[in-house]
Amino acid sequence: MTQIIDRSELLIALGLGSTATDADVALAELVIPSAEASIRSFVGYTITQATYTHYLPSRNLDYGIVRTYEVINNRLTVNGTSDADILFLPERPVRSITSINEDSSAHFGQGGSDFSGANLTGGTDYELQYTTSGVCWNGIVRRINGTWPYRAGTVKVVYVAGFTAAEIDAGAVIGPGQTSIRAFRDAALLAAVIKFKQHKNYYDGVNGPVTSERLGRWGASYSQNSVATMSMTTQLPDEVKDILQPFVRMSL
Amino acid sequence: MFQLNVPRGRKVSWTVQVEDAAGDDSTIASGDVVRFKLYRRNNSTPSLDLNSDDDTSNVAFTAGTNDVTLTLLQANTSGLTPDVYSAEVSVVDSSESDAIKQVEDGIVVITATGGGDVDNPA
DSSP, X not given: OOOSSOHHHHHHHTTOTTTOOHHHHHHHHHHHHHHHHHHHHHHTSOOBOEEEEEEEOSSOOTTEEEEEEEEETTEEEEEEEESOOEEXXXXXXXXXXXXXXXXXXXXXXXXXXXXXXXXXXXTTTEEEOOSBTTBBSSOEEEETTSOOOSSTTOEEEEEEESBOHXXXXXXXXXXXXXXXTHHHHHHHHHHHHHHHHHHHHHHTTOOOOEEEEETTTTEEEEOSOXXXXXXXXXXXXXXXXXXXXXXXXXXX | OEEEEEETTSOEEEEEEOBOTTSOBOOOOTTOEEEEEEEOTTOSSOSEEEETTTOTTTEEEOTTSOXXXXXXXXXXXXXXXXXXXXXXXXXXXXXXXXXXXXXXXXXXXXXXXXXXXXXXXX
């Protein structure tokens, strides 16, 4: 999987460009995938570009109108029509569709002759609802002059989603509402810096946040488990969430 | 580990000393090749991939010493986006079936430079 940030930019952000120890470098390598996983999880998609194959709909559509029973390819098939002319592709943003194959007798590609027919034709049989040129944020593929099958796993979609490393580096203005996708890099870097410092403090024996203090005969108590309470495995820091908020996947 | 700020499209030279894993000087033999790579992330194609055999203006060393002189010419960086890059200096060791060994890693920051003419108008 393509990284969102580079180890070197993390070390620069930490002020360790020329002074990083072997331990610092190792810790940087450790926290980058972890920080990136946290932000991928928060927005609800992979962010970096890849080709995906999904069998849709992921479950039977609820709005089947007429069901029929027939034998197709020596298998009893429960078929029917739906009034659903849209499919939601799981990964975002969708950049292009490589192929779509519809087979109402298919079983998520596991049947012997699943999807053996011809692919549908883009622009004639379906359309991807681009938000802006080359970027479809809502992931909707609309069936032209028809509806998608209601049974789960009967539409095989191969498509490209996410951004290239070059696009993220260049901060292309192709985010929702014409925002810059540089935000992913900023968020990943900030999350990695915070995570690096959390680990560093933990292993260096630095105490956690002050939990109580008094002034007369000075005394203070420190949390013993700052890493546990501030861990990004359960919650991203608010400043990282703020950066990512416009990019959180809202649709199904 | 080194950090170097390189103005985009400007010539820069610096030297590195080849050391073994224990931090001791390690001399370079005449049949060895020194490689310099500049890259971002885990990408498969480095932004710069220079070696002492093919790119003698960029990578030079004196056999029997551990000094390597690296030079980035104007043309090497003029097409790069100002950003933070990882850098790696390696020796392809002729005495060990051309095994490649990393001898130094660091960070090169390509910084923005002014546009306009860069030649000598005289």
